[in-house]
Amino acid sequence: MIDLNLLKTFSAIYKTGSVRGASEIMHITSSAVSHALSKLRNEYNNPLFVREGRGLKPTTYAVELYKEISPHLTALEGTKKIFETFHPKTSDRTFFIAGDSDLDLWYFQKLLKISKHAAPNVNIVKFRSENREGNFNNALSMRKADVLISFVNPENRSFVVEQVAADKMVAIANKSHSRINGQLTLKAFLNEEHVGWSRPDIDRNTFEGLIQDKVPNVNVTYGSTAAMNLIFMVSESDWLSVIPEYLYDKTKKLDLVQRFDLPFNCDDLPLYLINHNATERDMGVQWLKGVIRESFS
Template sequence: MREQYQDPLFVRQGRGIVPTNFAVELHADIQEPLSLLIDGAESRETFEPMNSQRTFRVSSHKDIDLLLVPPLKRYKQKHAPHVSIQADIEHLNEQDRQEDLRRRRVDVILATVPLKDHGYHNQLLLEQELVVTVSKSHPRIQESITEEDFMRESHLLWRTQRQNTNTLDSVAVDANLPARKIAYSTGSTVTALMLASETDWLCVTSKWHALKMADKFDLNVFALPFETQKVPVYMTWHQSQKRDQGHQWLRSAIIASLEEADIA
């Protein structure tokens, strides 16, 4: 290789040798294709869930984790007790999501927007209906809510971004909804619901999260007073992992765990 590149790759230092700057740069250039080649060989290995000690990495959002992690943990304990699943990387930048999937820093991404670039596969996991929640002690809204009520009140903004807008506006059938009065914005459903319980602010969130927390936070849950589409959740992975038996198991485990929990 030294003759091929006409540049020394290592130099003597003391009693040993160290890589030159050129060698370090060369390693950076070949590290990714070499890793893909090694991973490709590993993907042909037989995956035995009950015996495997493999670690999988899932990038998600904290609100999706509330849906997925408990049933996936139960499924893993039953079918793959020694497998480790890490769900602690949250991507807010689409370019970072693509890069980490391509480099296999993560195995799958769960998000409300699919990756449409060539080389990525997307599977719809579930669709979440949106509802509006209010404190049971709300001074003006008790038994029902009208569109006029909805627009008159102040709101907690659930700041999960979809298609360069907030979640509600991205799925509203009427694209010309009047601007709401935003009192507070947060990226956490639990934070939004807790604040709704302690104030007279309205909180729009998924029906699953609202019903899960309604009794604990003393909330009323109402259907939205206008038509909306459901919020989708996609599972996305890179095509280089398509034939990986372990990766196939992970995707199947995510789907099966959601179905067993009656979420999908």
């Protein structure tokens, strides 16, 4: 029978993508993690992880192994945490947050400052993944992440969802746009070419879904999955774009673009805080949700 601690180490490497990251979570040395990985490789007769850049990428076998053992490890850990009292001042727990990287600029630094003051030894780590809702939801289901922050409501009965924030959508244009300066009319908005914020995996809750009025489709010349990229593309062209106001506010001091209210009615962009039903009695996750709410206040 394989040692449970070896499987915990395997899970830590899988989640963090590195020996060093696993050692920090497990509170053991990197050499101890490497030794455990060597034992696991011998046990399963598979390399399990291969080096990719500065990190470790799981083999196909490791992915399947993780799928098999993760629910059982999670159940064991979850049962333990339910009966544990979480003390922020003394806890050294590591929490993982999944979510679109474009949202990090909105709250993440403030969250770290708040948590560091309240819980100096707690680590809050961003779960590494492509910006795809399927990956985020899977991370929550597989307990790779403790919470998910997203502008998409997953509408999954296994998840607890609450809206923690909303942001106004605004239009931006080059500071020296040849045809627009001072005000933006609906006619000008429709006549200009646009750079759009789009994610190929999302077909709802996009900017277009927030528009209240009947507005003709705009001419999207360029699409980007990274919202920050829109600001720089607009700053070097006569294209327009629509972004959440927090992105404009965070980059305003760079003086790259001019901001306009949209010339039509548009709902705010909602932001959701999501956790799995199974963590509702986890005092640590409930504390984390509390400091996340505070970071948006």
